[in-house]
Amino acid sequence: MKQDSQEYKQRKAFFEKLITLYGRNVVVEVLQDSSIEVHKLHLAKSNKPDGAIKKIMQLAKKRGIEITYHEKNALSRISKNAKQDQGVAIDIFSKTYQNADAIKELQEYRLIALDGIQNPQNLGMIIRSCAAGSVDGIILPKKNSAKISPLVIKASAGTLFKIPIYFCDSLENVLGELQDTTVYALSLEAKNSLYDLKPSKKSIFVLGNESEGVSPKVQQLCNDSLIIPMNRGVESLNVAVTASLIAFMRS
Amino acid sequence: MKQDSQEYKQRKAFFEKLITLYGRNVVVEVLQDSSIEVHKLHLAKSNKPDGAIKKIMQLAKKRGIEITYHEKNALSRISKNAKQDQGVAIDIFSKTYQNADAIKELQEYRLIALDGIQNPQNLGMIIRSCAAGSVDGIILPKKNSAKISPLVIKASAGTLFKIPIYFCDSLENVLGELQDTTVYALSLEAKNSLYDLKPSKKSIFVLGNESEGVSPKVQQLCNDSLIIPMNRGVESLNVAVTASLIAFMRS
Incomplete structure (x- = not known):
């Protein structure tokens, strides 16, 4: 029994690291990029094997990637986007996409944590800017947040795999478990300015939902709130x- | 004859200051916002006077705004967006929307100049951030650039009328005419960092097209090129x- 449980955990750890993408153009791009590690290609049985599908099958064959065939609705359960999957989904791995437990091993960090970001373009832009700047990673909850999707990848302009993305089920659990870490909520009601901050060795900056801001539950786990001072009465x-x-930030 | 020419210039100056918006929801929002000065409401004769159109007509009547009726294709020439105007367009004034000639009167400024920005969401976000930050205005060419549209207004999150927007036909003319001004091109090929800069009293930062960057013609008029240093091999x-x-910027 114990061995079973061990195996179950390993399987779970394996599957939670997979990112499932969909759509014909996206899958072609993924298959053409040899730096992306692919686990499995999923095709709807109803796809006509011509055009893009033919190309996808050829690319997968060339790379020795396993193809599984599904009924249309089973494929949609895999893609989680029946409207846009075009009968094609692909599971990929990324070394930079990892469980937030890994943060506990780090000695020093400046992280951005996302609390309910809904807009895929915002998520992609956040990834792009964090990868380019001086942030060590992004904490991205699996629940109640935009998921990594073709739209996110497009908005990230090819930077998705350049920065650690720490996934978790809920942000509360992660923030509650990290030691010696100062957690800052970005808030329009805060009194302290981001620019007066001397960030601690282990800092997490929490960004809230586009309309609602940081959720009350997460706010409770923050040590401080910060605002970016704005001119001309601009609200956010x-x-x-x-x-x-x-x-x-230059500090 | 001289008087005629004078009158012509005045009329031209008047009309170039108008911003034309379109779409039923947008026009309702504009009419409900008493801080927005409206010149004229345009309706297609083919609109059925119920629902949103009825509301629009009531709002315009209440505010004493002139309504003119047009054939559908004439309305589309006014909106310049037949697909999305829904038979409704409105001309508005904004004190902050002005001819770039006005820059010559300023003693000190830090401006952002846009050279071929195409994406309305980008333009809206630029307006929002510049309004909130320490930029004194935006130079926006009328040609070869995203125009102020409902999409731009949405992305600007209500900040469009909070910051001076200096319109011009072409950026080259404006940059060529301004005295004692240092013009910086943001460029991925630049050697100098934005963060090492001590901006001069009159500074203009030129941002180029999303794919092509600053155009060669505008680049020639720049005094310096600057880059924002990026980590992890991120390209832009x-x-x-x-x-x-x-x-x-903190300087």
């Missing part, structure tokens, strides 16, 4: 802009 | 993020 910044200003 | 930043980093 785009969340990806806020992430960028943090990523390019 | 979103143009609205670049504008935001300039708008929130």
